Amino acid sequence: xxxxxxxxxxxxxxxxxxxxxxxxxxxxxxxxxxxxxxxxxxxxxxxxxxxxxxxxxxxxxxxxxxxxxxxxxxxxxxxxxxxxxxxxxxxxxxxxxxxxxxxxxxxxxxxxxxxxxxxxxxxxxxxxxxxxxxxxxxxxxxxxxxxxxxxxxxxxxxxxxxxxxxxxxxxxxxxxxxxxxxxxxxxxxxxxxxxxxxxxxxxxxxxxxxxxxxxxxxxxxxxxxxxxxxxxxxxxxxxxxxxxxxxxxxxxxxxxxxxxxxxxxxxxxxxxxxxxxxxxxxxxxxxx
Amino acid sequence: xxxxxxxxxxxxxxxxxxxxxxxxxxxxxxxxxxxxxxxxxxxxxxxxxxxxxxxxxxxxxxxxxxxxxxxxxxxxxxxxxxxxxxxxxxxxxxxxxxxxxxxxxxxxxxxxxxxxxxxxxxxxxxxxxxxxxxxxxxxxxxxxxxxxxxxxxxxxxxxxxxxxxxxxxxxxxxxxxxxxxxxxxxxxxxxxxxxxxxxxxxxxxxxxxxxxxxxxxxxxxxxxxxxxxxxxxxxxxxxxxxxxxxxxxxxxxxxxxxxxxxxxxxxxxxxxxxxxxxxxxxxxxxxxxxxxxxxxxxxxxxxxxxxxxxxxxxxxxxxxxxxxxxxxxxxxxxxxxxxxxxxxxxxxxxxxxxxxx
Numbered sequence: 001x002x003x004x005x006x007x008x009x010x011x012x013x014x015x016x017x018x019x020x021x022x023x024x025x026x027x028x029x030x031x032x033x034x035x036x037x038x039x040x041x042x043x044x045x046x047x048x049x050x051x052x053x054x055x056x057x058x059x060x061x062x063x064x065x066x067x068x069x070x071x072x073x074x075x076x077x078x079x080x081x082x083x084x085x086x087x088x089x090x091x092x093x094x095x096x097x098x099x100x101x102x103x104x105x106x107x108x109x110x111x112x113x114x115x116x117x118x119x120x121x122x123x124x125x126x127x128x129x130x131x132x133x134x135x136x137x138x139x140x141x142x143x144x145x146x147x148x149x150x151x152x153x154x155x156x157x158x159x160x161x162x163x164x165x166x167x168x169x170x171x172x173x174x175x176x177x178x179x180x181x182x183x184x185x186x187x188x189x190x191x192x193x194x195x196x197x198x199x200x201x202x203x204x205x206x207x208x209x210x211x212x213x214x215x216x217x218x219x220x221x222x223x224x225x226x227x228x229x230x231x232x233x234x235x236x237x238x239x240x241x242x243x244x245x246x247x248x249x250x251x252x253x254x255x256x257x258x259x260x261x262x263x264x265x266x267x268x269x270x271x272x273x274x275x276x277x278x279x280x281x282x283x284x285x286x287x288x
Numbered sequence: 289x290x291x292x293x294x295x296x297x298x299x300x301x302x303x304x305x306x307x308x309x310x311x312x313x314x315x316x317x318x319x320x321x322x323x324x325x326x327x328x329x330x331x332x333x334x335x336x337x338x339x340x341x342x343x344x345x346x347x348x349x350x351x352x353x354x355x356x357x358x359x360x361x362x363x364x365x366x367x368x369x370x371x372x373x374x375x376x377x378x379x380x381x382x383x384x385x386x387x388x389x390x391x392x393x394x395x396x397x398x399x400x401x402x403x404x405x406x407x408x409x410x411x412x413x414x415x416x417x418x419x420x421x422x423x424x425x426x427x428x429x430x431x432x433x434x435x436x437x438x439x440x441x442x443x444x445x446x447x448x449x450x451x452x453x454x455x456x457x458x459x460x461x462x463x464x465x466x467x468x469x470x471x472x473x474x475x476x477x478x479x480x481x482x483x484x485x486x487x488x489x490x491x492x493x494x495x496x497x498x499x500x501x502x503x504x505x506x507x508x509x510x511x512x513x514x515x516x517x518x519x520x521x522x523x524x525x526x527x528x529x530x531x532x533x534x535x536x537x538x539x540x541x542x543x544x545x546x547x548x549x550x551x552x553x554x555x556x557x558x559x560x561x562x563x564x565x566x567x568x569x570x571x572x573x574x575x576x577x578x579x580x581x582x583x584x585x586x587x588x589x590x591x592x593x594x595x596x597x598x599x600x601x602x603x604x605x606x607x608x609x610x611x612x613x614x615x616x617x618x619x620x621x622x623x624x625x626x627x628x629x630x631x632x633x634x635x636x637x638x639x640x641x642x643x644x645x
Contacts, residue, residue: 080383
C-alpha cells in the first residue's frame with residue numbers, strides 16, 4: 001500500500017491521479033492506495049457562508065475568504081461545524097469522492113480510507129464549544145462510511161488513533177471514562193491508523209503521551225495498525241525516520257499490532273535498498 | 289491563559305522592564321462569561337483596555353470569531369488612557385455553548401496579538417431533549433425510542449417529518465399531552481441484522497427554527513459472533529498467509545453449513561472448533577490467482593448456517609503485501625521458499641507520495 005492522497009482538499013473529486021498511477025501500466029500498478037480522508041478538517045477551513053473558518057488546532061491554516069481566520073480552530077468549534085455542515089458539505093464531499101474513485105478506479109480493487117484524522121478531538125472535553133457525544137460521533141462516522149460504501153463496495157476503512165485519548169480508548173481508568181472505541185461499530189473498520197505528529201518506532205508508546213501501540217490495538221478489538229509516520233503539524237514532512245527503518249524496532253511494533261508503516265517521502269536514492277535490507281528480518285504478522 | 293499580556297486592574301500602572309517609549313496594551317480581564325442567554329439573544333460586553341505604555345497605541349484590527357465581532361473598536365489609545373472594546377455575539381443555531389476567541393492586533397511590540405475570550409451557555413428556544421436516539425433489539429423484536437421537544441417553544445411547535453435519511457425506521461409524531469410537548473417515536477424493525485445510522489429531519493411549524501434534526505441509530509442484534517470481525521491476511525508471510533476466523537452462536541443448535549470465499553484469490557475451509565463450541569474457518573490466499581505485482585485484495589467470506597437471523601452472512605476480507613511471490617498457499621510449497629524471499633521481478637521501492645494538507 002502507499003499513502004496516495006488526502007481526500008477533501010476540494011469538495012469535488014480531484015484524485016483521479018491515484019487511479020491513473022495504480023491502474024494497469026501506471027507507476028504504482030498493483031499497490032493498494034491508502035487515502036487519508038480529512039473531509040471534516042478540510043471543508044471546515046473555508047465554510048465562508050456559515051462563517052466557519054477552522055484551522056487545525058496546531059496550525060494556522062484557515063481557508064481564504066474567511067473573515068474569522070486565525071481565531072477559531074477544530075478543537076474549539078469542530079463539533080459545531082459537523083452539526084451544521086454534515087448534510088450540506090461533509091456527506092456530499094464523501095459522496096463526490098466515492099463516486100469519483102468508483103468511476104476512475106473501478107469497484108473491485110482494494111482501497112483503504114483512513115477516516116478523519118484526530119476525530120477524537122470533536123468528542124474530547126477539550127472541544128470547548130460543545131463537543132460531540134460519543135453516540136453522535138459514532139453516528140456521524142457510520143453515515144460517512146455508509147456513504148462511501150454505497151458507491152465503493154471495495155473500500156475498507158481505518159479508524160484514526162488519536163493518541164491522547166485516555167486509557168488507549170478503552171472505558172475505565174478512571175471509572176467515569178466511557179472510552180472511545182466502545183461507542184463505535186468497530187466491525188466497520190478493518191484497521192486503525194495513526195495520523196500526523198511524530199510517532200515512535202522505538203517505544204511502546206505511540207508518542208510522548210501515555211497511549212501505547214499494544215494498548216490501542218487491544219482496545220480497538222485487535223485491529224491491525226497502519227502506522228502513518230514521518231510528518232508533523234499541517235502535514236509538513238519530517239523526512240525519513242531512521243528508527244522506522246530498523247528491523248528490531250519494527251519487529252517490536254509488529255508484536256504490538258503494527259502491520260504497515262508509511263514514511264513521508266523517504267530518501268529516494270536509498271529507500272529501495274533500505275526496505276530490501278529490512279524486509280528479510282521482519283517477523284510475520286499474526287492476526288487473531 | 290487567554291491573556292497574551294499581563295492583565296492589570298484598571299488604573300494600575302504597568303511598567304515594562306527595559307522598554308523605551310513603546311505602547312503597551314493591557315486588559316482588566318481578557319475573558320468574559322455571559323452566563324446563560326436565550327438563543328437569538330445578542331449579548332454584548334465591553335472589554336476595558338488600557339495603554340500602559342509611553343507611546344500611542346494603534347489598534348490595527350480585531351479578528352472576529354465564528355459568532356462574535358467587535359463593534360467599532362478604538363483605533364488609537366493615548367499613553368495612560370483607557371478605552372472600551374465592545375464585543376457582541378450571535379447565538380442563533382450555536383448549540384448549547386458559546387466559546388469564542390477574538391484577536392486584537394496592535395502596535396504593542398511585546399504582545400501584538402491580544403486574545404479575548406467570551407463564553408456563554410445558550411438556552412435554545414426549541415430543541416430535542418437529546419441529539420441522538422438509539423434503538424437496539426435482538427433479531428425478531430422491534431424497538432422504539434421516543435424523543436420529546438424541549439425549550440420555551442416546545443408546546444408551540446407542531447412537528448412534521450420532512451425526511452428520514454437513509455430510509456429505515458418508521459417515524460411517528462407523538463402528540464403533546466398536558467405534561468409533555470410533542471415528540472418523535474422512532475421505531476426500528478428487525479428485518480435484518482445490522483446497525484444503521486442516519487437522521488430524521490422535521491419541520492416545526494415555526495418561523496425559527498423551521499427545522500430540527502435528530503440522529504438515529506437502529507441496531508438489530510444477531511446470534512452470531514465472529515472473531516475477528518474483519519479478517520486480515522498478511523501476504524508477506526508466504527507460509528502463514530491465512531487467517532483463522534472463529535464463528536460461534538448464542539444458539540445451542542447452531543450449525544455452520546458452508547463457509548465459502550466468494551472472490552478470488554481467497555479460498556477457505558472450515559471445521560468444528562476442537563477446543564470449544566463453534567467453528568474455525570481458515571481463509572487463505574491462492575497466489576496463483578493473483579496478477580503479477582498486485583499487492584492487495586479484498587473479498588467476501590460467505591457463511592451459510594441454520595441461524596434464523598443470518599442464514600447467509602457475508603464477511604469482508606482484506607489481504608495486503610507483496611502477493612506475487614506467493615506461488616500457492618499450500619504447506620508443501622511453503623517449505624520450498626523462504627518466507628521473505630522475493631522474486632526478482634517484484635518492485636522493491638515503495639513510495640509515499642503524500643499530497644495535500
